Amino acid sequence: MKFNTLAIHSHQEPDPTTGAVITPIYQTSTFAQEDAGVHKGYDYSRSGNPTRSVLEGVLADLEGGKHGFCFASGTGALVTLCFALFKPGDHLIVGDDVYGGTYRFLTKVFQHYGVEIDFVDMTRLDNIASAIRPNTRMIYLETPTNPLLKLADIQGILELAKNKKLITCVDNTFATPYLQTPFDFGVDIVLHSTTKYIGGHSDVVGGALILRDDTYEESIRFHQNSIGATPDPFATWLTLRGLKTLGVRMKAHCQNATALAQFLEAHPLVDDVIYPGLPSHPQHEIAKRQMHNGFGGMISIRVKGGEAEARAFMKALKVFTLAESLGGIESLVEHPARMTHLAVEKSVRETLGITDNLIRLSVGIEDLEDLQADLENALKAMSQSQTRALA
Numbered sequence: 001m002k003f004n005t006l007a008i009h010s011h012q013e014p015d016p017t018t019g020a021v022i023t024p025i026y027q028t029s030t031f032a033q034e035d036a037g038v039h040k041g042y043d044y045s046r047s048g049n050p051t052r053s054v055l056e057g058v059l060a061d062l063e064g065g066k067h068g069f070c071f072a073s074g075t076g077a078l079v080t081l082c083f084a085l086f087k088p089g090d091h092l093i094v095g096d097d098v099y100g101g102t103y104r105f106l107t108k109v110f111q112h113y114g115v116e117i118d119f120v121d122m123t124r125l126d127n128i129a130s131a132i133r134p135n136t137r138m139i140y141l142e143t144p145t146n147p148l149l150k151l152a153d154i155q156g157i158l159e160l161a162k163n164k165k166l167i168t169c170v171d172n173t174f175a176t177p178y179l180q181t182p183f184d185f186g187v188d189i190v191l192h193s194t195t196k197y198i199g200g201h202s203d204v205v206g207g208a209l210i211l212r213d214d215t216y217e218e219s220i221r222f223h224q225n226s227i228g229a230t231p232d233p234f235a236t237w238l239t240l241r242g243l244k245t246l247g248v249r250m251k252a253h254c255q256n257a258t259a260l261a262q263f264l265e266a267h268p269l270v271d272d273v274i275y276p277g278l279p280s281h282p283q284h285e286i287a288k289r290q291m292h293n294g295f296g297g298m299i300s301i302r303v304k305g306g307e308a309e310a311r312a313f314m315k316a317l318k319v320f321t322l323a324e325s326l327g328g329i330e331s332l333v334e335h336p337a338r339m340t341h342l343a344v345e346k347s348v349r350e351t352l353g354i355t356d357n358l359i360r361l362s363v364g365i366e367d368l369e370d371l372q373a374d375l376e377n378a379l380k381a382m383s384q385s386q387t388r389a390l391a
Helices: 003-009 050-063 074-085 100-108 125-131 154-164 217-227 233-243 246-265 284-290 307-316 346-352 368-390
Strands: 067-071 091-095 116-120 136-142 167-171 189-192 207-211 270-274 298-303 332-334 358-362
Touching: 003 050, 003 246, 050 067, 050 207, 050 233, 067 074, 067 217, 074 100, 074 189, 074 207, 074 217, 091 100, 100 116, 116 125, 125 154, 136 154, 154 167, 207 217, 246 270, 246 298, 246 368, 298 307, 307 358, 307 368
Parallel strands: 091 116, 091 136, 136 167, 167 189
Antiparallel strands: 067 207, 189 207, 270 298, 298 358, 332 358
């Protein structure tokens, strides 16, 4: 089956008891047993729930993997992954431009457990190669990254990893399986914040891990149950409902984002536009090679000026909502230095290029004309505020 058909029908046969077309919400904490230890596959909803099983199966199918595991948040997925696969003394290589929550957990929590971590610019393969040590266990990357939308050459990284027998994990949240399938390149594990495009409606928080094969299935399953960062049945059902329209939503996100990126790149009040679909993007050729169906719904821009101008621009927006998160049907705007990446030290942010005039746009599926007019009006308001400040 093709993508949209899989999203709607995979693991989702009508309920055998009632004929219900939509997967039921099994809103229960426990399950009756025929005898001690004898049950129908479920005993306690932290360990497994029929609604969750469906979502885990669909996600695995859409990514082209074998096993799916769902969590109460993307951070819950990351925490479970780390405790399942690392021991004190191991070394982890991570992209330098990762989500602020990922950076916070790895530097403020996980490093206290004796795991060594290097953050490197993964746009250059030699940076990764030089960071590999005898105790390196995994290469962990986002592509595109958050918020600078840098792309890593997945195929090139896989060749490095295979030579050293390293695990590879790709955070595929920004691209989704509609645009990018890391398992096609041989990646071992895919991670998602399902809060974002997979849920798609800004009404549920969740995360997922998908495994390419059986290699890490037993350890991930054990730690999923033992750590307990699992979603409740209703959250799972909401995510499953959103997932059904992922393909059509992503098509609309990409169309709007491409048009707005082109508009913003030509605007005199915008210094820089970062979007993988623009020929000006430094890794545009990589984007064309490993992303399909489009280049995503995320745009980062640097407006002319500094933080004051960025704030004036964001406050003037009417259709774009100033809020954290991304990937919902509605358009959002946020200031990485003050919001999603505040946990990253200022010196690190500045080195990376997360400047005070950097703004991240999550382009929704509203009418393009309204979104463009909103950006145009906000840029005009920003310019007027600059003029008043100078006066």
